[in-house]
Amino acid sequence: MPNTVICSVGTSAARRVCSPANLAAWVKEQGGAEQAGRALFNSFADVLPQGAALQDTLSAEINSLVRIGVQPSDRVILLASDTSDGQACACAVALYLQKYFPGILVEIHCIKGLQVHDAELFRREGVVNYVRYCLRAIHDFGESQVILNPTGGYKALVPYTVLIGMIKHVPCRYIFEQSSQLLTLPPLPVVFDRGPFERYRSLIERIERETAIPGDVWEQEVRYDDRVLLEPLVERTPTEVTLSAVGLLLLDEVRMPTVLVPFLSRKAWEDCLDNLCQLRDCNPFRFLLRIAADRHQFRLAEHINAGNGLRWLKPGRTTDRYLISVEDWRLLVWRAIREDQVGSDYPHKVTVDPNKDRKRLGPFTRLEFADNEK
């Protein structure tokens, strides 16, 4: 399946033509980003993407994309700064890729607020928009098909690229310093602790909806104890609060979780521990953890729609059945029963009203044991 490589773009495509300090003026002289991009492309259009030229003559983006093994069937998303020199370099890289990888899909996006002169603007807009583009691509093309490549572009983007990779389970691949070698930071077993975030979710969604809220609303709504935890999620001016790049990333992961986490009702815990676990060859917990972590397996196990957002899951040719619902990133397990005990009519015999029965069956607590042998 084709890959999508998301690639931040710097000015190294221009390094043989012009020094970074004079690049903006040079681009202007050429008549703008597009013409300058074409001129830059012409300066290395005949250099083949191989051997020492990758490192010595071609740009950091081209070097890294070739080492990653980009193919004509792939897609490359070039994220350029909000400056004419950054855009010119992105144009040159795109033209080069289209020449040597015919058919390749190349998109250029100029990221509003992404520049090096104003850290405040970078934080409040540039990096927020950068994260937004990365997330959109991950959703559009799927996390298993996406590679993040922060080789080119600003060093200040690297920490955010790493965070996106960790939270969304996408690998980061980049060229090691000025070498020909590729380093990979694979997705790590890292999850974020959604507790503090969830308590303020409606406030955070309001900031997203309204772009900014007054600072005093934030002060009123956020408990003093929670401020330290929540500060990373927002950017503040003396009067306003906006969503930070980190806030945007975590809000996205709450809404479109990469994996689900199972929570069992107190009744479902009893069902499993006192009944299903007595069966030979039945491990309800392993089944639930497996399908929560894998959307494909989850869909295979879906058996009967019980209405009201509830579904019965069936692991295969077994007798255990699970009545579940999904709330954001949580897989709620309401009941776990045996068909051989209840009978094939179980969907009509075991019924739950999610609104009325939540208290009676609950609380729902997380499926995670202190012992590994479970």
Add this chain to the structure above:
Amino acid sequence: MPNTVICSVGTSAARRVCSPANLAAWVKEQGGAEQAGRALFNSFADVLPQGAALQDTLSAEINSLVRIGVQPSDRVILLASDTSDGQACACAVALYLQKYFPGILVEIHCIKGLQVHDAELFRREGVVNYVRYCLRAIHDFGESQVILNPTGGYKALVPYTVLIGMIKHVPCRYIFEQSSQLLTLPPLPVVFDRGPFERYRSLIERIERETAIPGDVWEQEVRYDDRVLLEPLVERTPTEVTLSAVGLLLLDEVRMPTVLVPFLSRKAWEDCLDNLCQLRDCNPFRFLLRIAADRHQFRLAEHINAGNGLRWLKPGRTTDRYLISVEDWRLLVWRAIREDQVGSDYPHKVTVDPNKDRKRLGPFTRLEFADNEK
């Protein structure tokens, strides 16, 4: 309280004296790293650490340390590359800090394997040793007193510095590109999923103990399904497996957790839900989560040593009591009782043998609810 700033060191201290490409030769000419460091220091010793000079004349490390607000009472740990030019620059930075911040503690460590020519050596040794030094400083001085500063030094260290900051809950602060402005990446609510790690903990500890194990032992011991999850934790050659920088970091966090996670025995869940929760003004879950996240609060609540690693906790002038033990990063809650019901002699009446009673009282499951109102 004084801060400790951990600072990766590059070669920007030499940028006014010599180009990066010729620096190693220049250092040799001077008679070695120490003499060259002194010569570099002399080239900017009279430039005050203020105004435009910070950005224009002084090194990236000095610029960032001054913007971070380093004081004479602080400690700065300079992590230099395994090269004579890196060490010369670190010497120059140290001499400068000692001149302008008299009394400041400055340590220089040369990180074995940290260089730009060999990505393999960087991965297998350089970055592993870098992580080791950072972790040691965090343990020695406490995560609330440490700041990570990856402004200077190799770009390839930035992702690892970010990971350390996330997992150990330490802020990263760095200068935004070539500006005078500081960016801060605060600790985020991120935790790592210890499940897959724990299943192989003894194998991972063996690699750490023996430095390397044969590749075929790894293949035999790690289940096929688990390989993708475990690959980030190790580095592989055709014949050997060693611990990666990420593996070292996660092993450290399993052994010396920044926060504890509470797990309740099935009996303790019943104790809480059916008994303690009936009391007005008693929220056992909030208490347990609070003390698990805060070592100081935990120590304040410790009441009676019950032997065998078990302790009774007392929240304050209340009647609820908790029999707990700590296993690595887990806070196990064995029982939760009311003194007004059991009597002041409760430590003798309610007893647990952790070896014998684990099955009877268990399983222990994680204290985390699907509803926030709990």
